[in-house]
Amino acid sequence: MIIQTTRFGEVEYEQNEEITFVNGVLGFEQMNQFVFMDHPGSPFQFLQSTLDPDLAFVVTDPFSFFQKYEFDLTDTVKNKLNLHSDMDVQIKVIITVRSETDITANLKAPIVINQSENKAVQLILDNPDYQIRHSIIMGGPSDADLIEE
Template structure:
């Protein structure tokens, strides 16, 4: 199937690659179907709405820049996403792009949890965490000192 995208113009996608967010995403509750697309030669991906060309989020694997990142999913989310094994799960963080890539941040307080096997996803808001909604992806000396 062909979709129009924010960053790649019109592309062909496999319907099997569509990830369903049953409750949408906060602020976009009507948007329920997305596809992940790679940004070549980067650590970033694009979570593109299947139905709305302008709705696309830059996302990144948070474990790539914060190795001690962790949280526990509650049983309700595990059941909702039909998670049977940790191998079925992909965790992504939505990126806020700044003027420079070094100043860009990722939301670690509300990761996207995706069951890659079942193609079900949810943005999970972590209640008790010291992680930030604006965690620097590329830490510089000054940013490390700010923490």
């Protein structure tokens, strides 16, 4: 399949690479079809909408930056994603880049993906330690408890 995107031009992908968000992405609930695009040599990927050429998010594996980041998946989430094995779970968080020194991760609303079913949900965690703007630049004061030393 081929989509025309604003940022990346023409992008080709296989149907089995498309991720379906069960409830859409927060703030973009109607946008529920996405593909991951690698950013070579970087811990980041792009999550590009296949429905809207203008919509793409920068995402990453949060454990690359926050080794102590953790949360439990409820049975409701597992059922929505048809999850039967922890081996199928992949976690991503949305990154916001404001400048070279102001790059943050949204740990409050992780994306949980069932890799075998290509289904995803974005959760809102009820943990006051996780905010929508955790600095991924080492030394951020609000992240000291999440970074392994």
